Amino acid sequence: MNQHLEEFTHLLEQENRNEALHYILTLLKQGTFSLMEVYEEILAPSLNTMKSTGNEEQDIWKEHVRTSIIRTIVENCFPYVMKEREEKYGVTSHKTVAVVCPQDEHHELGARMITDYFTMLGYNAVFVGSNTPKEVFVAGLKSQKLDYIALSITNPYHLVSARNTIAKIREASKETKIIAGGYAISKLGEKRESLGADYYMTTFHDIISISGGDIK
Numbered sequence: 001m002n003q004h005l006e007e008f009t010h011l012l013e014q015e016n017r018n019e020a021l022h023y024i025l026t027l028l029k030q031g032t033f034s035l036m037e038v039y040e041e042i043l044a045p046s047l048n049t050m051k052s053t054g055n056e057e058q059d060i061w062k063e064h065v066r067t068s069i070i071r072t073i074v075e076n077c078f079p080y081v082m083k084e085r086e087e088k089y090g091v092t093s094h095k096t097v098a099v100v101c102p103q104d105e106h107h108e109l110g111a112r113m114i115t116d117y118f119t120m121l122g123y124n125a126v127f128v129g130s131n132t133p134k135e136v137f138v139a140g141l142k143s144q145k146l147d148y149i150a151l152s153i154t155n156p157y158h159l160v161s162a163r164n165t166i167a168k169i170r171e172a173s174k175e176t177k178i179i180a181g182g183y184a185i186s187k188l189g190e191k192r193e194s195l196g197a198d199y200y201m202t203t204f205h206d207i208i209s210i211s212g213g214d215i216k
Contacts, residue, residue, distance in 0.1 A: 008020065028080050097123050103131060159188070
């Protein structure tokens with residue numbers, strides 16, 4: 001565990017929202033980390049470093065509190081999203097991507113961070129959120145032109161739901177490209193192809209393969 005992740009994790013274990021937020025914003029203000037590095041090397045790993053208390057209910061409580069703290073931090077990072085979009089990447093895309101979670105998937109924080117990744121890379125990125133029924137996907141496709149739909153799947157138990165959602169999107173739109181990502185996708189390996197998505201992405205470096213706003 002790197003020093004900054006260790007220090008940040010200690011603040012999370014104390015459930016100190018104010019100090020945790022101050023810690024991350026200071027790293028960004030001082031230029032110690034880029035936003036992508038903060039997300040990939042500190043925030044995302046910190047979600048997977050919780051120590052079990054041996055009590056399931058307490059562990060769920062602590063997980064929810066930790067997730068809430070990190071969500072607050074992500075929302076406060078948006079000015080840096082726009083700063084890096086304008087100053088670092090300088091890419092403007094005419095493409096629109098909707099970032100969603102399939103039905104019954106309630107872990108949306110990864111999807112929220114992925115939305116910022118697309119925004120930094122110049123996309124018009126729309127964060128829809130968790131537990132999106134297949135019918136809502138279809139309604140979204142009818143209400144606006146979506147070049148991409150990015151599905152974020154954290155829980156492996158929701159892969160079947162994701163596969164069914166992808167099939168439903170295919171029926172509704174032949175043009176919309178489908179991206180699948182998240183913790184569950186990273187664990188699938190080559191088996192992920194069975195989901196039927198067009199692209200599979202789990203990190204910012206996967207998404208940064210975009211050139212001129214388009215995925216190669």
